[in-house]
Structure formats: structure tokens, C-alpha cells
Amino acid sequence: MSDPFVVVGADAAGLSAASKFRREAPDSEVIVFEKGRWISYAYCGMPYFIEGRVERMSDLLSLSPSEVDERGIDLRRDHEVVAVDPDAKTVAVETADGDSLDQPYDALLVATGGRATTGPFDVRGIDGAFTLHHMDAAAAIDAYVAEPDAYDPARADVSAVDRERVERNAAMPAPETAAIVGGGYVGVETAEALVGRGLDVHLFQRSAHLLPPFGEAVGERVESALVEAGVTVHTGTPVDALVGDDRIEAVTFGGDGGDGAEDLPVDLAIVGVGIEPNTELLAGTGVGVGPGGAIRTDEYGRTSLPDVYAAGDCATARHTVTGAVAWMPLGLTANRAGRAIGATVAGDPSRVGDIAGTAVVKAFEMEAGRVGLVEDEAAREAGFDPVRETVTAGSRSGYYPGAAPTDVTLVADRDSERLLGGSIVGPDRAAIRIDTLATALDADMTLPEIERLDLAYAPPFSPVWDPVLVAAKVLNGTLDEE
Amino acid sequence: MSDPFVVVGADAAGLSAASKFRREAPDSEVIVFEKGRWISYAYCGMPYFIEGRVERMSDLLSLSPSEVDERGIDLRRDHEVVAVDPDAKTVAVETADGDSLDQPYDALLVATGGRATTGPFDVRGIDGAFTLHHMDAAAAIDAYVAEPDAYDPARADVSAVDRERVERNAAMPAPETAAIVGGGYVGVETAEALVGRGLDVHLFQRSAHLLPPFGEAVGERVESALVEAGVTVHTGTPVDALVGDDRIEAVTFGGDGGDGAEDLPVDLAIVGVGIEPNTELLAGTGVGVGPGGAIRTDEYGRTSLPDVYAAGDCATARHTVTGAVAWMPLGLTANRAGRAIGATVAGDPSRVGDIAGTAVVKAFEMEAGRVGLVEDEAAREAGFDPVRETVTAGSRSGYYPGAAPTDVTLVADRDSERLLGGSIVGPDRAAIRIDTLATALDADMTLPEIERLDLAYAPPFSPVWDPVLVAAKVLNGTLDEE
Numbered sequence: 001m002s003d004p005f006v007v008v009g010a011d012a013a014g015l016s017a018a019s020k021f022r023r024e025a026p027d028s029e030v031i032v033f034e035k036g037r038w039i040s041y042a043y044c045g046m047p048y049f050i051e052g053r054v055e056r057m058s059d060l061l062s063l064s065p066s067e068v069d070e071r072g073i074d075l076r077r078d079h080e081v082v083a084v085d086p087d088a089k090t091v092a093v094e095t096a097d098g099d100s101l102d103q104p105y106d107a108l109l110v111a112t113g114g115r116a117t118t119g120p121f122d123v124r125g126i127d128g129a130f131t132l133h134h135m136d137a138a139a140a141i142d143a144y145v146a147e148p149d150a151y152d153p154a155r156a157d158v159s160a161v162d163r164e165r166v167e168r169n170a171a172m173p174a175p176e177t178a179a180i181v182g183g184g185y186v187g188v189e190t191a192e193a194l195v196g197r198g199l200d201v202h203l204f205q206r207s208a209h210l211l212p213p214f215g216e217a218v219g220e221r222v223e224s225a226l227v228e229a230g231v232t233v234h235t236g237t238p239v240d241a242l243v244g245d246d247r248i249e250a251v252t253f254g255g256d257g258g259d260g261a262e263d264l265p266v267d268l269a270i271v272g273v274g275i276e277p278n279t280e281l282l283a284g285t286g287v288g289v290g291p292g293g294a295i296r297t298d299e300y301g302r303t304s305l306p307d308v309y310a311a312g313d314c315a316t317a318r319h320t321v322t323g324a325v326a327w328m329p330l331g332l333t334a335n336r337a338g339r340a341i342g343a344t345v346a347g348d349p350s351r352v353g354d355i356a357g358t359a360v361v362k363a364f365e366m367e368a369g370r371v372g373l374v375e376d377e378a379a380r381e382a383g384f385d386p387v388r389e390t391v392t393a394g395s396r397s398g399y400y401p402g403a404a405p406t407d408v409t410l411v412a413d414r415d416s417e418r419l420l421g422g423s424i425v426g427p428d429r430a431a432i433r434i435d436t437l438a439t440a441l442d443a444d445m446t447l448p449e450i451e452r453l454d455l456a457y458a459p460p461f462s463p464v465w466d467p468v469l470v471a472a473k474v475l476n477g478t479l480d481e482e
Numbered sequence: 483m484s485d486p487f488v489v490v491g492a493d494a495a496g497l498s499a500a501s502k503f504r505r506e507a508p509d510s511e512v513i514v515f516e517k518g519r520w521i522s523y524a525y526c527g528m529p530y531f532i533e534g535r536v537e538r539m540s541d542l543l544s545l546s547p548s549e550v551d552e553r554g555i556d557l558r559r560d561h562e563v564v565a566v567d568p569d570a571k572t573v574a575v576e577t578a579d580g581d582s583l584d585q586p587y588d589a590l591l592v593a594t595g596g597r598a599t600t601g602p603f604d605v606r607g608i609d610g611a612f613t614l615h616h617m618d619a620a621a622a623i624d625a626y627v628a629e630p631d632a633y634d635p636a637r638a639d640v641s642a643v644d645r646e647r648v649e650r651n652a653a654m655p656a657p658e659t660a661a662i663v664g665g666g667y668v669g670v671e672t673a674e675a676l677v678g679r680g681l682d683v684h685l686f687q688r689s690a691h692l693l694p695p696f697g698e699a700v701g702e703r704v705e706s707a708l709v710e711a712g713v714t715v716h717t718g719t720p721v722d723a724l725v726g727d728d729r730i731e732a733v734t735f736g737g738d739g740g741d742g743a744e745d746l747p748v749d750l751a752i753v754g755v756g757i758e759p760n761t762e763l764l765a766g767t768g769v770g771v772g773p774g775g776a777i778r779t780d781e782y783g784r785t786s787l788p789d790v791y792a793a794g795d796c797a798t799a800r801h802t803v804t805g806a807v808a809w810m811p812l813g814l815t816a817n818r819a820g821r822a823i824g825a826t827v828a829g830d831p832s833r834v835g836d837i838a839g840t841a842v843v844k845a846f847e848m849e850a851g852r853v854g855l856v857e858d859e860a861a862r863e864a865g866f867d868p869v870r871e872t873v874t875a876g877s878r879s880g881y882y883p884g885a886a887p888t889d890v891t892l893v894a895d896r897d898s899e900r901l902l903g904g905s906i907v908g909p910d911r912a913a914i915r916i917d918t919l920a921t922a923l924d925a926d927m928t929l930p931e932i933e934r935l936d937l938a939y940a941p942p943f944s945p946v947w948d949p950v951l952v953a954a955k956v957l958n959g960t961l962d963e964e
Binding site for chain 1: 535536542667802812818840843913916917941
């Protein structure tokens with residue numbers, strides 16, 4: 001290659017690609033531009049930092065800048081890529097110092113990630129109101145939650161952190177009541193975190209159930225677990241507005257634009273209503289886009305622009321079940337696609353892999369997982385005729401202490417009897433069992449095939465008929481009747 | 483059908499078949515002959531009863547005789563089937579009262595189970611020496627281990643129990659030192675049970691590693707877990723003899739028939755060196771037999787005799803990976819085959835399913851699983867060219883408390899890159915992860931396909947790259963080099 005491999009964004013996808021590229025092509029150059037100071041941070045770990053279960057913010061960093069350097073990667077922080085010229089094969093870069101430069105590339109990876117959407121809620125300028133989609137926000141929330149005289153500045157022990165923002169939040173009186181707007185997994189995990197910090201927590205979810213992508217069976221049991229732990233859960237309850245000028249004072253809910261609105265006084269509000277892909281960099285290039293406005297990619301992570309790849313939260317991927325392009329921003333997807341693109345650019349064409357939307361979440365002692373097409377609507381949109389069953393089965397032999405009810409939902413296509421998706425929820429090792437279904441989905445297994453799987457049995461770990469097998473038996477019975 | 487469906491043996495396979503048959507053909511007759519008084523007991527639960535973790539022996543019974551009766555099954559205990567005439571389609575039955583009768587059948591299921599082998603060790607007539615392969619043995623061991631004045635007769639609260647044997651063992655002085663002969667899963671589980679009862683426990687294993695079918699990586703970590711918990715583990719150490727006339731006094735080991743033998747004084751010895759299938763009933767009928775001398779069956783559980791089926795610990799099944807007949811007596815195999823045969827005899831032909839040898843075991847806080855062809859020798863015998871890697875990876879994100887080293891071994895065929903088998907061991911939810919590999923094996927997945935699986939990630943449950951994916955990456959790297 002004459003020009004370097006250029007990567008935009010130094011988190012999971014970007015650094016996975018650069019690292020793999022250097023291992024495969026140790027004599028070639030790779031430059032990673034990062035517009036800020038943060039690199040390689042674990043977004044998924046932020047609730048556990050706020051909870052205090054993770055002691056230091058630096059624990060959430062996978063790689064330090066010097067470790068990146070040791071891999072032979074030319075990392076340039078405070079360098080924002082502001083434009084791409086796909087014909088000239090150059091990117092325009094602006095530095096924090098006000099310099100600008102044009103960088104030619106042989107191949108380009110756009111790994112710009114995503115950002116929190118806030119819906120109608122503008123958290124800017126209101127103290128005590130936050131989104132949770134960046135390390136600086138996590139550090140600020142952690143500082144804000146602490147009593148001013150009890151805050152340990154060493155918690156946010158990363159040089160990249162916005163120190164001024166942290167100190168300002170640490171100085172404010174500690175909150176007592178929190179509203180979390182949005183009952184997705186960020187909302188659920190943050191509710192647990194704030195209960196762990198001693199707050200009175202209210203969780204608001206617009207639709208009827210928490211964790212909509214996990215389906216109703218999971219939503220109900222997770223809601224029960226949260227309520228049991230002291231969280232006040234408001235399902236079917238849109239929040240209308242955040243109230244407060246300088247500092248958050250209340251959330252208004254239940255008004256639906258008319259009468260009947262109520263105010264809940266709070267001194268902390270966290271908005272977690274979704275994320276959107278950062279695609280502005282390629283605006284105007286004519287690049288193909290897909291669901292959610294994400295950059296459309298093929299099985300090798302290629303965009304519609306020559307030699308331009310995209311990966312991570314800003315990019316689509318192919319769905320395991322439907323075969324269609326889909327946008328599901330998740331951690332493994334980003335790492336896996338980045339690694340594959342790094343290999344491809346180094347000369348070893350590697351597929352990024354399909355995504356099944358496999359996700360797991362913890363809510364206090366409750367664990368849940370989901371994969372594939374869990375909701376009937378999604379299955380119908382993809383041209384399937386979904387049939388579903390939910391069963392409750394023991395997690396262990398009934399006589400072995402710790403056996404706990406585990407709900408398994410399986411969804412199959414009526415004619416082909418193929419598995420389309422499923423969920424598992426329960427307090428005893430339930431989440432990780434979703435990998436069995438993820439593997440079965442990837443292999444296009446039918447329900448009769450799943451029923452005959454030789455799954456593990458031993459009293460401390462599973463009953464003779466694993467909950468997944470029980471669910472398969474019941475769903476096969478339903479399929480046979482029809 | 484003119485004559486009934488006759489089942490020999492009232493445990494997992496037999497009662498699963500009879501129950502399924504009655505549900506599918508509620509107007510047809512099924513007779514289950516059981517030579518003794520015990521029915522439907524959980525063999526796998528016996529170590530946990532001895533440990534005291536399970537309070538009552540009755541907890542280990544899945545079905546009572548009256549529940550069997552409610553299902554419309556004609557259960558006849560104390561009825562031993564002593565001969566089969568496959569031409570006349572009758573069985574000869576002798577009752578405990580000395581009566582005898584001939585019973586015609588339309589279809590016959592032989593579900594006679596297995597029994598403990600003792601190798602050169604005759605435990606009969608020696609107090610304090612036991613095998614662990616029947617409920618009466620479990621009740622006797624439990625009584626023997628207790629201090630005479632502390633034994634609670636309600637522990638063995640099942641009418642079928644050999645009360646006289648229990649009382650005799652309860653009256654003996656409690657043992658202090660136990661030798662377990664055989665480091666398979668029965669030996670490992672029993673070691674944990676006896677430590678739980680306060681004994682000084684020695685575990686003897688003839689070969690170099692515990693749990694041979696689980697492979698070396700598992701054997702080593704399980705051995706460490708046992709040692710850490712206070713068990714003295716003697717690997718590579720065959721026991722030569724049990725010493726004692728009326729009561730066990732010692733085990734002799736390390737002599738290998740020559741000098742250098744040592745005596746370990748013990749007052750309890752449990753022999754767990756394997757099981758063998760109960761096939762005597764069909765001796766002389768010319769029935770086909772398979773590995774281990776088990777009754778050979780086809781994909782519907784049919785033997786070579788017309789209308790005679792076999793299932794459970796006395797029967798073979800088809801191996802998922804090799805396609806050959808195999809004998810692996812395990813709980814799910816018995817239940818699943820019984821259920822399928824019940825459906826088939828009722829008129830709905832159902833395959834019994836292949837077996838992958840999926841097994842999991844607990845040793846104190848350590849958990850392990852295995853599936854498929856784990857040992858190179860087994861893979862080569864089946865015509866494969868095995869390549870293997872063992873990796874150690876975290877069970878959770880490194881920053882999340884409770885993350886623990888998890889060893890995954892994967893074995894693949896060099897040319898086809900197909901998965902042949904694997905094992906997983908670690909203290910944090912390791913065992914149940916084997917189901918991912920069991921599912922991948924069943925689907926004939928290759929290592930590149932496994933590396934691209936969309937497995938679950940969330941900090942409390944798995945790192946971004948699940949240990950299975952890490953192992954697949956490493957093994958793919960090895961396969962690519964060659």
C-alpha cells in the first residue's frame with residue numbers, strides 16, 4: 001500500500017481494526033484519528049462504575065494510548081476528521097489546536113460510533129440532568145451522586161476526564177430522588193446502580209413493558225425484580241418534560257399533552273431513550289444508508305464508497321434470521337467487525353459475521369437474555385408466520401437447592417418450524433443460556449432439531465430436561481396441532 | 483393393538499415411555515414390570531443426598547406409584563421379567579411371591595438400566611465398603627456416615643428402602659477417613675459429599691487425571707479444587723485391594739502387583755469405577771449388541787428383534803459426531819429415548835435423537851462440562867485428524883467483580899475445520915456454557931462459523947469476546963498456519 005489505512009474513531013471497532021491490521025501487516029501504516037481524548041472505553045461498564053461496583057474509571061479502559069502505541073498504531077487524539085473525499089481518497093482533519101491537514105488513505109474505516117438521543121428532553125444546561133452515553137457523563141453522574149465531602153476524586157482517575165465538570169458536580173448537594181427516563185437496558189442497569197448508591201429511584205417506560213426488545217415475559221419479571229428491590233416502576237407512562245431552570249426540580253408525566261399530568265419532584269434525572277449513529281462525516285458523499293440512518297455495509301463491512309468501510313455503532317450488519325441489513329449497536333458487533341475489516345484491509349478477506357441481536361441484561365438478581373426475532377411484529381415484517389410459547393421450568397433439579405423458575409420464550413415460523421428467536425429470564429444462571437439459542441439460530445435449526453439437542457444435565461446446573469428443551473417440546477406440540 | 487405395550491424397568495427410560503405412550507394412545511394398555519420396589523429415582527442426586535444438601539430421600543423420587551397409576555400406567559412392582567420369547571412375543575415374569583406368568587406384548591421396551599462394576603473389588607460382606615449405584619446403597623452410606631446417636635431415620639423416608647440395612651449401618655460407629663476408588667464424576671461428587679459430612683477424604687484415580695472423559699485441562703482444575711477443599715487426591719494411583727474382613731480397615735495402593743504397596747487405614751471405602759449395562763434379559767435371543775455390551779438400537783430405539791425396543795443405560799445410541807453407535811449412559815439420553823419410543827409405539831414415529839456425550843460436573847466451586855470427542859485418541863479412532871487448543875479467558879468483563887479464569891478446550895478436524903468436541907472449566911457459570919458447544923456440534927459447525935457466532939455480552943455475564951469465541955479465534959489461527 002502506498003497510503004496508510006486510516007481509521008476514524010478510537011473505540012472498539014476502530015482499535016480492533018487497527019490492531020488486527022498491524023498484526024497481519026506489520027510493515028504497513030495505520031493512523032487512527034480520534035476527535036477527543038478518550039479511547040478504548042467500555043461503554044457497557046458505566047452503570048457499574050456509577051454503582052460503585054467498579055472502583056476506578058480507569059478500570060473501564062481496555063487499552064491506554066501507550067499500549068496502542070506499542071502495537072505500532074499511529075494514534076492521534078484531538079484530531080477530528082471533518083470531511084471525506086472519496087474520489088481523491090483523502091480525509092480532512094482539524095486538530096484541537098486549530099491546525100488542519102489533508103490525509104490520503106489507501107483504505108478508510110469510519111468507526112464514529114453513536115450518541116445518546118434525548119427525544120424532547122434537553123439536558124444541556126440543567127444541573128442534575130444527564131444522558132449516559134459517554135465517560136464524561138458517567139464521571140459527572142458519579143460525582144453528582146456523592147455527598148460533597150465524601151467524593152473521592154481518584155474515582156475518575158483518567159487524564160481524559162472533564163475534570164472541571166466532575167468538580168462542579170461533586171460540589172453540588174447529593175440527590176435523594178432520581179427519575180430515569182427510558183426502560184431499556186441502560187435504564188434498567190442505571191436503576192440498579194442508583195439504588196446501590198442509596199437513592200429513591202423512579203423508572204419511566206413509555207410502553208407497557210420494560211426492555212421491549214426482550215419481549216413481554218422478560219419485561220414482566222425484570223419489572224418485578226426492580227420493584228422488589230425498591231424501584232418505583234412506571235410502565236405505560238411517557239415522561240412529558242423535565243422541569244427545572246438551573247437544576248433539575250421535577251419530571252412531569254402522564255399528561256400526554258392534556259390534563260392529568262403529575263409532577264414528581266426529583267433532584268436527578270437520567271435520560272436513556274436510545275442512541276443514534278454518528279454518520280455526519282459521510283453526509284454529502286452519497287454513501288448508502290440503512291435502518292436507523294446507519295451507514296449501510298456489506299458482509300465485509302464495505303460501504304457503497306470504494307475502499308471505505310464502516311463498523312460499530314455507526315454501521316449496519318446483516319441479520320442472522322432475516323438476511324436483511326439491520327442496525328443493532330452492540331459491543332461484540334463492533335469488536336468483531338473491526339477485527340474482520342482489519343484483516344480484510346491487510347489482505348485476508350474476512351467476513352464481519354451476521355448479527356442476531358443477542359443481548360443480556362442484569363437487574364439485581366434477575367438475569368435475562370434475548371436473541372433473534374422475539375416480537376411477532378418483527379417476525380411478520382420479515383415474512384414469517386410466528387408461533388410462540390413461553391414456559392416456566394426449573395433451572396436445576398427440583399431437589400437441588402437454588403433451583404429457580406426460568407421462563408423461556410421460543411418463537412418459530414409456522415411452516416418451516418425454524419427457530420426465529422427467543423428469550424430467557426430467571427435468577428439462576430439464566431442469561432448465559434441464551435447462547436444456546438444464538439447458536440441454534442445461526443445454524444438455522446428447526447424446533448424438532450432443538451428438542452433433540454443433547455444439552456447438559458447435572459442436578460446443580462440443570463434438570464434432566466433443560467428449560468430450553470422444555471420450551472422446545474411445548475412449542476413443537478403447538479406446531480403439531482396446527 | 484391387541485396386546486399391551488410392555489415395559490421392563492420403572493426408572494427414567496421406562497416410565498418416560500409409558501407416560502408418553504398413554505398420553506398419545508389413552509385407550510391402549512401399557513404394563514411396566516419392575517423387579518424391585520424402587521421406581522423413578524434420580525441416580526444423579528444420590529451424592530447430594532449423602533452430602534446432606536438434599537434433606538429427604540423422597541426428594542429424589544420424580545414419580546410415586548400412585549402418580550404413575552394416575553397416568554393410567556399398569557405398574558407392577560416386585561415383578562421380575564426373566565425371559566423374552568421374541569417369536570411368541572411374550573415375556574416370562576416371576577413375582578416376589580413366587581408366582582410366575584407369561585405376558586404377551588404387542589411391543590416391548592427393555593429399560594433395565596445399568597449396574598455398578600466393581601473391578602477386582604468385592605464390596606459384598608464388608609461393612610463400610612460400598613458402591614454407589616442404587617438408592618439402597620445411598621441410604622446405607624448416609625446412615626453409616628452419621629454418628630449412631632445423631633442419625634435421623636426420617637432421612638430415608640421411602641417405603642421401598644431396605645430398612646434393615648439402613649439400621650444396621652446407622653448403628654455402626656461413624657467413620658473418619660474415606661477412600662474413594664475411581665475419579666470419575668461419581669467419585670468427584672462423592673468426595674465433595676463426604677467432605678461436607680466432615681470426613682477426611684482420599685480420592686484414588688488409576689490414570690494421570692481425574693475425569694478422563696473431560697480431558698486434561700478439566701482434570702487438572704478439578705483436582706486443584708478438590709485439593710483446595712481438603713481432599714487428598716492420588717492420581718496415577720491404582721488401588722490394589724480393599725482390606726478388611728467384616729469391616730473395611732484399609733485400602734492398599736501403589737503396589738501394582740509388586741513391592742512398594744502402601745496401606746491407607748480407612749473406615750469407609752466407596753468404589754466408583756464404572757457401570758455396565760443390564761442385558762441378561764435378552765441373552766440367548768440373538769439380539770445385536772454394541773459398545774460396552776449394550777443392546778444395539780437404531781434411530782428409533784429399535785433392537786434387532788422385531789417390536790423390541792431398548793432405551794436408557796442398557797442401550798446404545800447414535801453419536802452426534804461420529805455417526806457410529808455409542809454407549810454413554812446419561813440421564814437425558816434415557817428420558818429422551820423413552821419418550822420417543824413411547825410416541826413411536828403409540829403410532830407417531832419419533833427419533834430418539836443422537837448423543838454427544840454432553841456432561842457437566844460440580845466439584846465444590848469448580849464447574850466443568852464436556853461434549854463430543856475431547857480426547858485425540860477418540861477422534862483418531864473415528865477417522866478424524868484432531869487439532870486442539872486450550873485457552874484461559876475471563877468469565878466476565880475484567881473490571882466486573884467475580885470475573886474468573888475459564889479454560890476452554892476446542893478440538894477440530896484439520897481438513898474440514900469441523901468442531902469435534904470440547905470442554906469448559908471454571909468457577910463462574912462455566913458448566914452451562916457447554917450447551918453452546920453441544921448445539922454447535924449438533925449443527926456440524928466449523929471453527930470459522932463458531933468464531934463468528936453472535937454470543938451474549940454484558941459485563942456481569944461475559945466479556946465482549948466470550949471464552950468460547952476466544953478459543954475459536956485461537957484454534958482458527960492454528961488451523962490457518964497449517
